[in-house]
Structure formats: C-alpha cells, structure tokens
Amino acid sequence: MTQEKTLGKKILLLTVAFAVLAAVFFWVVRENWEYTSVQTDPLTSSGLIPLAEDREAVILQEFPCEADELEQISLVPGRIRPETAGKIRITLLKADGTVLRTVELDAAGLKYDEMNVIPLEPAVDGCRGQKLILRIDSGDTGVSFQYGKTITAGKFEMEAKDTAGLTVQGTPLEGKAVMATRGQNRLGLSWLAWVLAGVCYLGCLFVLIRTEQSVKAQKNDIFFMMAEVRKRYSFLLKQLIHRDFKTKYQASVLGVLWSFLNPLLSMTVYLIVFSLIFRSNIEYFPAYLLTGIVLFNYFSESTTQGLNSIVVNRALITKVYMPKMIYPLAKVLSSAVNLLISFIPMFIVMLVTGVPFHKSLLLLPLVVVFLVCFCLGMTLILSTLNVFFRDTQFLWGILVTIWNFLTPIFYPETIIPAAFRTVYHMNPLYQIVYFMRCITVGGVSPTPLTYLYCCLAAFIPLALGLYIFRKQQDRFVIYL
Amino acid sequence: MDTIIRAENVSMCFRMDTTRTTNLKEWFVKWLKREQKYEKFYALKDVNLEVERGDVLGIVGRNGSGKSTLLKVISGIYKPTAGRAVSAGRVAPMLELGSGFDPELTGVENIYLNGAILGFDEKHLQEKYDEILDFSELGEFIYQPLKTYSSGMVMRLAFSVATMVEPEILIVDEILAVGDPAFQRKSFERMMQIIRGGTTVLFVSHNMEQIRELCTKVMWLDHGQVREIGPMKDVCDRYEAAMAQG
Numbered sequence: 001m002t003q004e005k006t007l008g009k010k011i012l013l014l015t016v017a018f019a020v021l022a023a024v025f026f027w028v029v030r031e032n033w034e035y036t037s038v039q040t041d042p043l044t045s046s047g048l049i050p051l052a053e054d055r056e057a058v059i060l061q062e063f064p065c066e067a068d069e070l071e072q073i074s075l076v077p078g079r080i081r082p083e084t085a086g087k088i089r090i091t092l093l094k095a096d097g098t099v100l101r102t103v104e105l106d107a108a109g110l111k112y113d114e115m116n117v118i119p120l121e122p123a124v125d126g127c128r129g130q131k132l133i134l135r136i137d138s139g140d141t142g143v144s145f146q147y148g149k150t151i152t153a154g155k156f157e158m159e160a161k162d163t164a165g166l167t168v169q170g171t172p173l174e175g176k177a178v179m180a181t182r183g184q185n186r187l188g189l190s191w192l193a194w195v196l197a198g199v200c201y202l203g204c205l206f207v208l209i210r211t212e213q214s215v216k217a218q219k220n221d222i223f224f225m226m227a228e229v230r231k232r233y234s235f236l237l238k239q240l241i242h243r244d245f246k247t248k249y250q251a252s253v254l255g256v257l258w259s260f261l262n263p264l265l266s267m268t269v270y271l272i273v274f275s276l277i278f279r280s281n282i283e284y285f286p287a288y289l290l291t292g293i294v295l296f297n298y299f300s301e302s303t304t305q306g307l308n309s310i311v312v313n314r315a316l317i318t319k320v321y322m323p324k325m326i327y328p329l330a331k332v333l334s335s336a337v338n339l340l341i342s343f344i345p346m347f348i349v350m351l352v353t354g355v356p357f358h359k360s361l362l363l364l365p366l367v368v369v370f371l372v373c374f375c376l377g378m379t380l381i382l383s384t385l386n387v388f389f390r391d392t393q394f395l396w397g398i399l400v401t402i403w404n405f406l407t408p409i410f411y412p413e414t415i416i417p418a419a420f421r422t423v424y425h426m427n428p429l430y431q432i433v434y435f436m437r438c439i440t441v442g443g444v445s446p447t448p449l450t451y452l453y454c455c456l457a458a459f460i461p462l463a464l465g466l467y468i469f470r471k472q473q474d475r476f477v478i479y480l
Numbered sequence: 481m482d483t484i485i486r487a488e489n490v491s492m493c494f495r496m497d498t499t500r501t502t503n504l505k506e507w508f509v510k511w512l513k514r515e516q517k518y519e520k521f522y523a524l525k526d527v528n529l530e531v532e533r534g535d536v537l538g539i540v541g542r543n544g545s546g547k548s549t550l551l552k553v554i555s556g557i558y559k560p561t562a563g564r565a566v567s568a569g570r571v572a573p574m575l576e577l578g579s580g581f582d583p584e585l586t587g588v589e590n591i592y593l594n595g596a597i598l599g600f601d602e603k604h605l606q607e608k609y610d611e612i613l614d615f616s617e618l619g620e621f622i623y624q625p626l627k628t629y630s631s632g633m634v635m636r637l638a639f640s641v642a643t644m645v646e647p648e649i650l651i652v653d654e655i656l657a658v659g660d661p662a663f664q665r666k667s668f669e670r671m672m673q674i675i676r677g678g679t680t681v682l683f684v685s686h687n688m689e690q691i692r693e694l695c696t697k698v699m700w701l702d703h704g705q706v707r708e709i710g711p712m713k714d715v716c717d718r719y720e721a722a723m724a725q726g
Binding site for chain 1: 494495503504505507552555556557558559571572573580582584585589592593596597598599600601602
C-alpha cells in the first residue's frame with residue numbers, strides 16, 4: 001500500500017516537473033522555432049559603380065530572395081561628385097517586372113561610405129527562392145553605390161561565387177553591388193517543443209514505472225539491476241567525485257580559484273594573439289572566445305584524466321568488485337563540477353563586455369548534458385583502449401591539440417572554405433560549441449536541426465562507449 | 481545451514497605472456513608476423529566449493545597454487561573462463577596497505593571513501609564511525625591528511641575500516657601482522673570476535689598456527705586443483721606432512 005503511494009507521489013512529481021520544464025522550454029524556443037532570421041552578407045567593396053554623368057543613372061541588380069519575409073535591404077552609397085542633391089528612387093521588382101515596393105531616398109539624408117538600411121514596409125512576402133531585381137534610379141543626384149567581387153573572412157579575401165546580375169545603364173558590369181538583405185523565415189515548428197517534452201516525459205514515466213514494478217517483484221531484469229546499482233554505488237560515486245575534486249588543487253596556493261583563472265588567462269592570451277593576427281570582426285570576441293575555451297577545456301580535461309582512470313585505479317580494481325564504469329564516470333563528473341565553476345567567469349566577462357543576457361541562456365543545462373554525455377562516451381572508449389594499449393594516453397595528447405584546431409574555438413568559422421564545411425560540421429564538438437554560442441553571444445535558441453545534431457553528437461559516442469566498455473571490461477583485470 | 485558461497489567447476493585460464501602486448505608497436509609487429517600464438521595456463525581447474533554461512537575457511541597451498549585467484553573469482557573480480565561462482569552476501573576484502581586510501585585526504589574522509597569502496601552506504605558508515613575511530617587509536621590524527629601518518633597508523637586505519645563495517649563475507653589474504661604487538665593482539669581478538677559474530681571468513685595464509693586457531697574448514701589447493709577439502713585438523717595435518725617431505 002505504501003509503495004503504491006510513493007509511486008503515485010513520484011509520478012505526480014515527475015509530471016509537475018515536466019510540465020514546468022516543458023513550459024519554460026516552449027517559452028524560450030518559441031520565437032526562434034517559429035521564425036528564424038536570415039541575412040545575406042555583403043561583398044567587400046572594390047569601389048563605386050561607374051556612372052556616366054551626362055545620362056540618367058539606372059542601376060539594376062538581380063539577387064535571389066532567401067527569406068519568406070524580406071524586411072530590409074542595405075546598400076553603401078558614395079559620392080561621384082562633391083555635392084549631391086535630389087531624390088533616389090529604389091524599386092524592388094519581380095523578374096517578370098511586377099513592382100513590389102518603391103522607396104524614395106533623399107540624397108541629403110544618406111550616410112555616405114557606410115551601410116544604409118532601407119526598410120521594406122510592409123515586408124515582402126512570398127518571394128522566397130525567386131530572383132528579384134533591385135532597380136536604383138539615381139538620376140542626376142551624383143550618388144552611386146559601392147560594388148565588389150570578393151568576400152572577406154577574417155584576414156583572408158577570396159573570390160565571391162555569385163557576382164552576376166549587375167547592369168548599369170543597360171550594359172552588364174562584372175561584380176555585384178555591396179548589399180545585404182535581412183528577413184525572416186517561417187519555420188512554424190514551435191509545436192515540436194511540446195512533442196519533444198512529451199516524448200521525454202513518457203520515456204521517464206516508462207522507466208520509473210518499470211523500475212518500481214521490477215523492484216517490487218524482485219525481477220532480475222535490467223531495470224532492477226539499474227536500481228540496485230544506483231542504490232549501492234551512488235555513495236561511492238559521490239565519494240570518488242569528492243576525492244577527485246578535493247585533491248585536484250590540493251597544495252596549490254590559490255586552490256579552487258584556478259578554476260576561475262584558468263579560462264580567463266587562456267582567453268587573455270588568445271585575445272592578445274588573435275586581435276593582432278586576425279583583426280577579427282566577430283561580435284563580442286572575448287565572450288566568443290571564452291565560451292569556446294570553457295567547453296573545450298572541459299573536453300580536454302575530462303578525457304585526458306578519464307582515459308587513465310582504469311589504469312590508475314588498478315590496485316582497487318584487482319581487489320574489490322564494483323562496476324568498473326564508476327571510475328571514468330567519477331572523473332567526467334568531477335570535471336563537470338569544474339565546468340560549472342568556470343561558467344562564473346564566463347558570465348562575468350559577458351557582463352563586462354556588454355553581451356546582452358537573453359532568456360536563451362536558460363538552455364545552458366542542455367549544453368552541459370550534451371557535452372557531458374559526449375565526453376563520457378569518449379572517455380569510456382579511451383579508457384578501454386588505454387588498458388590494452390598504454391600508448392593511447394600519449395597519442396591522445398596530440399589528438400586533443402588537433403581537435404582544438406578543428407573546432408572554432410579562437411577563429412571564426414567563416415575562414416573554413418565552403419567546400420569543407422559539411423565535413424567540418426561533423427565534428428561533435430563543433431555542434432555543441434555552436435549551440436553554446438547561439439544561446440550566449442547570439443541570444444537565440446538554435447533551430448531544431450541543431451538540437452538533433454547535438455543529440456547525435458552526444459548520444460552516439462555515449463552509446464558506442466557504453467557498448468565497447470561493457471564488452472571489454474571483464475578482460476581488464478588480466479591486462480592491468 | 482544455508483550456503484553463502486558456491487563455486488561449480490570453476491576454471492580460470494590465462495594466456496601466457498606472448499600476447500600481453502600493451503603497446504601499439506609491439507602489437508602491430510606481432511600482428512604482422514602472425515605471432516599471436518599463446519600458451520594456456522590454468523590457474524584454477526574444475527574447482528568445486530561450498531561455504532556455509534558462518535564458516536571460516538582456510539585456504540592453503542604452495543605459492544602459485546591458485547589461492548588468490550580463487551578469492552578473486554569469488555569476489556567477482558575475475559570472471560571464470562568456465563563454470564560459475566555465486567556468493568549470496570556482500571564480499572569485502574581486507575585491502576592491502578593503503579590501496580583504497582588517498583594520501584591527500586584526511587583520516588575521516590578516507591574512512592568514508594574506503595567504506596564506500598568496500599560497498600557500504602553513508603548511514604552504515606556513520607553508525608560505525610565511532611567504533612572505527614576508537615579501534616584505530618588515531619585520536620586527533622584522524623583530522624590530518626593521510627600523508628602525515630606513519631605506515632603503522634595507515635595500517636591500523638585500514639584494518640579498522642575493514643573489520644568494523646561487518647561485511648557478510650570477509651576475505652583476508654595474509655595481513656594479520658599489523659602494527660605493534662599490542663595492536664596485533666587486539667586485531668587478532670577482533671578477528672575472533674568477527675568469527676564468533678557469524679561473519680563468513682575466507683582466510684589465506686602460510687601461517688599454519690593461525691589457520692589452526694581460526695579456521696573450521698580448510699581447503700588445500702595444488703596447481704589450481706582441489707587436493708583436499710574438509711575439517712581443519714585432518715587437512716592441516718596431511719598438508720603439513722606433505723610440506724615437511726618437500
């Protein structure tokens with residue numbers, strides 16, 4: 001009777017907790033899953049579009065519309081003679097000549113040699129995927145616009161692919177006007193948040209009820225065993241985490257403060273080096289760096305320490321029976337305590353450098369879950385390998401360094417040539433770091449697709465690690 | 481009487497050294513040469529054993545006869561290559577000097593860490609804490625990091641934790657000589673107390689005097705096989721006679 005009561009209580013608790021979490025989750029992701037903003041980036045200017053002064057100046061620029069709702073177009077005007085006056089008419093046309101919007105600009109009101117945003121009110125709807133034509137009737141105002149043939153990323157400059165469609169006074173000109181567009185795409189996926197929460201809820205409910213049943217009936221199935229292991233070894237796990245954490249900074253003067261200082265110091269080094277080399281145009285560069293550093297430090301720390309966890313504890317493993325997985329698990333979790341501490345300096349840097357705090361930060365626990373699962377999977381694989389081949393620990397040191405360069409920790413992702421992007425994105429850490437930057441520096445929730453990638457990045461290595469470790473663990477004692 | 485440990489046809493077979501490659505280069509070279517041959521070595525062969533609750537089983541035999549391997553199979557560390565071994569209670573080994581301890585942690589923290597490693601929960605350890613501290617005679621030193629202890633103090637603490645937590649099955653592999661003579665006497669009395677209290681003990685020793693004093697049953701292992709198993713006196717007499725002959 002009492003057991004049923006506690007089960008009822010547990011189910012109630014789970015339901016309430018999930019209802020609250022699902023509501024919060026929906027509130028955070030709704031806007032970003034309903035709409036995503038899309039923007040196209042401008043080319044690098046190579047000068048003003050040449051206009052003959054004795055004729056009425058007409059510039060036509062074809063461009064693909066990439067947004068469901070096109071909200072604004074930005075151009076860079078310039079003077080072709082010292083004094084400019086009059087009105088410039090800007091017309092947005094469909095390929096068949098239908099006029100969509102007409103905007104008049106006053107030459108006196110323009111900001112020259114910088115981006116001028118031209119809002120389209122109301123937004124142009126339903127042209128996604130079509131070719132649109134931007135017609136600029138500059139007339140005799142003495143105003144031209146910048147155009148170019150290359151794009152700049154970091155300190156690299158490369159040929160732009162799509163430089164067609166510019167026509168000046170009836171003759172085609174190679175290059176493309178320096179223009180940017182901004183708009184929104186309708187995703188309409190916010191309902192997915194409820195579905196996901198529902199699926200997770202049902203999964204947890206199933207495990208809870210099955211465990212309760214198995215424990216009650218003393219049935220020797222996986223649910224019963226998991227409950228037993230949890231009951232018997234959770235205290236040991238706690239003790240091991242406590243030990244790892246406490247002994248880490250033992251005998252150092254600053255102690256836990258190092259968890260603060262370490263990421264801050266690496267950030268400073270990168271900041272100095274890369275602000276000299278890259279002349280980075282990344283927004284909030286210190287915060288961008290620090291988010292990457294904090295996550296990557298965790299990856300590198302937990303895996304390099306965890307891969308030794310079986311070998312280091314050989315004295316115990318060969319004498320006392322316990323699930324061997326507890327050692328790598330303890331290492332990964334004690335490093336996670338460190339990770340949580342290093343979020344504090346990260347928030348401080350965000351605050352100091354003026355990164356706005358958005359509600360998307362509430363998704364931070366998800367990043368932690370993804371990262372911890374991924375690192376646990378890697379650690380399980382590596383610690384198994386290290387039992388059989390002690391070379392693993394030395395090899396891994398180099399691989400971590402390579403991995404550091406393959407992940408956009410201190411450089412902008414845009415320096416990777418587009419041809420390699422697909423392969424580049426297959427790096428699980430890339431996805432998790434990308435997610436992290438979306439919710440911190442970007443201030444938005446990533447799209448559902450990124451959630452999917454992050455889940456794959458976290459749970460495939462975890463499943464693989466569990467499989468390999470369980471399959472090999474009985475052989476460990478012989479090789480230790 | 482109920483059986484607490486049962487081993488049926490347990491065999492433990494190791495591969496001999498030729499395959500124990502622990503670095504990639506060696507492994508690769510061997511793989512290239514197709515030299516992955518190995519010899520089999522049976523540390524245990526067809527061992528049958530039943531231990532009843534409250535028994536004190538002494539295990540004797542020459543070096544390399546498989547005593548420690550058998551203990552490891554019983555405590556679940558080795559998975560036998562054939563046969564099966566089941567134990568119905570919590571097995572706690574008496575750990576060798578310091579292997580469950582961390583030198584950076586204090587005595588108190590080490591009691592909890594070591595207790596947790598032996599498989600006990602927080603509540604049980606809290607209940608036993610005073611007894612452990614009392615028995616170890618460490619007093620105020622218990623709040624100091626273990627690295628400041630003398631080796632005698634560490635051993636006293638290890639012995640105290642292992643025997644005070646009252647496991648159902650205690651495995652003792654040659655470590656009764658702990659501390660000064662006074663503590664040795666005390667720990668021997670403690671062993672007797674545990675035995676009288678109904679804990680099942682598996683005891684490996686070359687000290688026949690201790691075996692005779694503590695055990696109710698003795699098993700004689702010879703080259704991985706059971707030579708004899710039976711009441712303490714009979715087996716001990718014959719074992720000592722055989723050893724005397726060489």
